[in-house]
Amino acid sequence: MDQGLLERLRERLDGDGREPVFAHGLLVVQLPREALLDTVKLLKDAFGFDLFLDVTAIDWPQREPRFDVVYHFYSTRDHVRVRLKTTVTMADPVVDSLLDHYGSAHFMERECHDMFGIVFRGNADLRPILLYEGFEGHPLRKDYPKEREQPLVRYRE
Amino acid sequence: MNQVHEKSSAFEYLTTRKDDLVGWARKFSIFPYPFVTACCAMEFMSVSSTMYDTDRFGAALPRFSPRQSDLLMVVGTITHKQAPILKKVYEQMCEPKWVMAFGVCATSGGFYQNYAALQGIDKIIPVDVYIPGCPPRPESVIDGIMQLQDKIANASHPIINEKF
Numbered sequence: 366m367d368q369g370l371l372e373r374l375r376e377r378l379d380g381d382g383r384e385p386v387f388a389h390g391l392l393v394v395q396l397p398r399e400a401l402l403d404t405v406k407l408l409k410d411a412f413g414f415d416l417f418l419d420v421t422a423i424d425w426p427q428r429e430p431r432f433d434v435v436y437h438f439y440s441t442r443d444h445v446r447v448r449l450k451t452t453v454t455m456a457d458p459v460v461d462s463l464l465d466h467y468g469s470a471h472f473m474e475r476e477c478h479d480m481f482g483i484v485f486r487g488n489a490d491l492r493p494i495l496l497y498e499g500f501e502g503h504p505l506r507k508d509y510p511k512e513r514e515q516p517l518v519r520y521r522e
Numbered sequence: 523m524n525q526v527h528e529k530s531s532a533f534e535y536l537t538t539r540k541d542d543l544v545g546w547a548r549k550f551s552i553f554p555y556p557f558v559t560a561c562c563a564m565e566f567m568s569v570s571s572t573m574y575d576t577d578r579f580g581a582a583l584p585r586f587s588p589r590q591s592d593l594l595m596v597v598g599t600i601t602h603k604q605a606p607i608l609k610k611v612y613e614q615m616c617e618p619k620w621v622m623a624f625g626v627c628a629t630s631g632g633f634y635q636n637y638a639a640l641q642g643i644d645k646i647i648p649v650d651v652y653i654p655g656c657p658p659r660p661e662s663v664i665d666g667i668m669q670l671q672d673k674i675a676n677a678s679h680p681i682i683n684e685k686f
């Protein structure tokens with residue numbers, strides 16, 4: 366792993382409300398959601414992070430803002446990865462879509478929208494991908510009751 | 523001439539009950555349709571291949587069309603999203619037909635109780651035999667097949683109308 370590159374990246378990302386730290390050998394950048402697109406562009410164009418690994422969310426029901434949105438990127442040239450974390454509130458769970466930079470964002474953002482109800486501004490197609498049409502709520506939110514069923518077939522008596 | 527076709531011995535015919543005869547024939551010609559969705563599939567493969575060999579029970583030849591089969595083996599977890607497919611497959615099978623819930627997931631949802639998993643296939647289609655285990659041992663599957671055979675042998679088998 367190229368520690369020098371990560372160190373340079375950490376220095377470059379410091380500021381603009383961003384807080385880059387090393388945790389468990391991984392560079393983790395906490396940032397405000399306004400800085401997301403610029404940071405991603407920088408990662409991709411200047412540092413060669415060409416692979417968008419995933420986007421997911423974390424629900425902290427007791428906390429305000431309630432959701433973390435977490436991104437992972439990988440560089441196939443330097444074999445390092447980096448994690449971006451931003452927060453959104455329950456009332457306004459919106460972040461910018463990465464569709465302009467990574468085509469693979471399409472499906473991953475749909476899944477994150479299914480499970481957590483995060484809205485990706487700029488991704489016009491947020492139809493259910495793992496869930497089905499007509500499913501109400503977002504099952505990986507902590508307040509979704511685990512015994513709630515939304516069957517598609519009517520049960521026998 | 524032609525000694526072979528000459529009638530000779532005393533046993534020219536036998537008597538039996540129609541249901542016994544048809545049940546005996548049906549219980550040894552089960553054509554399973556494997557509806558395989560999850561990890562239980564591994565155990566299904568092991569039970570149907572050489573070592574345990576369900577062919578010994580006349581239940582070996584899987585038909586990959588529900589129209590040609592009479593035993594629906596539901597092997598694995600069924601999600602709510604998949605339930606309409608299972609129901610449709612069941613409805614496409616001709617009578618007489620039987621259903622086996624293979625493993626705890628198909629039986630009751632198993633350890634999955636969440637937004638995705640159907641809590642037992644008997645919520646949407648009737649089930650004849652349940653096989654517990656996660657996954658079931660091949661012996662339990664064979665036991666299940668034999669129980670189903672007993673059930674078929676002891677059932678009434680209308681062939682002309684409901685009464686006969």
Ligand code: SF4
Pocket residue numbers: 560561562597598599624625626627628632655656657658
């Ligand atoms: S019963 Fe166990 S082995 Fe079978 S499908 Fe469910 S989890 Fe997998």
